Amino acid sequence: MKNNHLIRSFLAILCLVAVWNLGTAQSRSSQLVQVLVTPNKADWTYGKNQEISFNVSVIKHQVPVQGIDVSYSIGWEKMDPLQSGTLKLNGPSSLVGKPMQTNTPGFIRCEVKVKVDGEEYRGIATAAVAPEEVQPTQTMPADFMDFWNKEIAALKNIPLDPKLTLLPEKSTATVDVYHVSFQNINNSRIYGILARPKKAGKYPAVLQVPGAGVRPYDGLVQQAEQGLVTLQIGIHGVPVRYDLELYQSLAAGPLRGYMMNNLDDKNQYYYRRVYLGCVRAVDFLSQLEEVNANNMQVWGGSQGGALSIITAALDKRIKNLVAIYPAISDLTGYLHGRAGGWPHMFNKDNAPFMATPEKIANSAYYDVVNFAKHVKVPGFYTWGYNDETCPPTSYYAAYNVIKAPKTLFLVQETGHWTFPEQQTKIFDWVLEKANIKK
Secondary structure, eight states: OHHHHHHHHHHHHHHHHHHHHOSSOOOOOOOSEEEEEEESSTTSEEOTTOOEEEEEEEEETTEEOOSOEEEEEEEETTSOOSEEEEEEOOSSSEEEEEEEOOSSOEEEEEEEEEEETTEEEEEEEEEEESGGGOOOOSOOOTTHHHHHHHHHHHHTTSOOOOEEEEOTTTOOSSEEEEEEEEEOSTTOEEEEEEEEESSOSOEEEEEEOOOSSOOOOOOOHHHHTTTOEEEEEOSSSSOSOSOHHHHHHHHHTTTTTGGGTTTTSTTTOHHHHHHHHHHHHHHHHHTOTTEEEEEEEEEEETHHHHHHHHHHHHOTTEEEEEEESOSSOSGGGGGGTSOOOTTOTTSTTTHHHHOOHHHHHHHTTTOHHHHHTTOOSOEEEEEOSOOSSSOHHHHHHHHTTOOSOEEEEEOTTOOSSOOHHHHHHHHHHHHHHTTOOO
16 A cells, blocks of 8 residues: 555656656756767758758766767668768867768758767757758648548537546645546547636636556646646546556557557547547537636647647637647658658558558548648647657648747757746746736
8 A cells, every 4th residue: 555655646746747748758867978969050950051060079077088989870860870980089079970961851860879887878969951841741631621520520419428526635725626537439438637726717728638658647736726727638538547557557458559559440540539539628628617718728748749739720619729749740751761750650660560551541631730731729839859759850840831820949959858948938828828927
């Protein structure tokens, strides 16, 4: 029992952090040895045919290490390297490989590795080449919105059947917290955590959609204390307040690789129920008497960043969105010689069994780039160039086709994680759009 209590306490801390990171985080860590890779432009962003070069420094005890051998590779992200080799660091900083130029929009990554006292350390930097010109490789089906409009119309015939269970241990002096569920397609339910102010009134609402994985949730309680109704959902049709062991078993068993399940049939693909479940979550929020249905936002990172864009495109009741390094973007990039979006279903490892004509065609109905073309509401976006989970090539392919008002907070060195400054910017934007003074 004591161990279960400790696990639940640790999970609570993780879930609070996940409110902001909202993805499959690659957390920054402090290491004894740091490998610093530096592009020759301060903003890491190049025009076509501008010379790109990288320098490397290895730092130990905050002092450059000299006379040590490092290995390097340089090339388009997720692709085979164009250059690779080793070099000896003969000064505080050394040029890595040969300078290069290209007229192709995209992202060129330099990776450097070094061994110090038997331990391997690694650093990367990624140069953006005309990122504003990256365009999707994915096709747009002629019946794309017809398909989704019919799905949403059918969804309206399913009773919502909302169920709320108060969680006194999670509630605060000003906010009530509930474990909730409501009906979705295929006799399934969506589960989540609702937090709403106790004081009577009409409040703006935020739907927080999850990053990839299978986990419990604690809700956005602190945000609700600022004067929001918040709904944090899971996508897998299971309650979100069980012990960790259940979610670990599901992740290792029936939900392993869920993001690729049943892509042979667009009517059976795993994300069909997920995307419609996000619309159903908007239905749930809209029917709450304390929600101002004219002021609802959606917010998420990684898989959640994808779901934010998708939900805003499918449901006109959403008035603003936040998307952090969105996944599921330009999935077919790998079939055109460049990086594609997570879950990398068509890369060289997965292509032998995933890159069938049926799966490629069906992926177009679920690709963020096609939803991005239908976004009509303002959005806040934030990411960096060093993301190795959701390649920047993939999410720029989506971002560049969005015609609605958009704000990008670019922090070049971030990977699949965020700085506190990004988290602050996100919530400031959410509060501003909710007409709440900080």
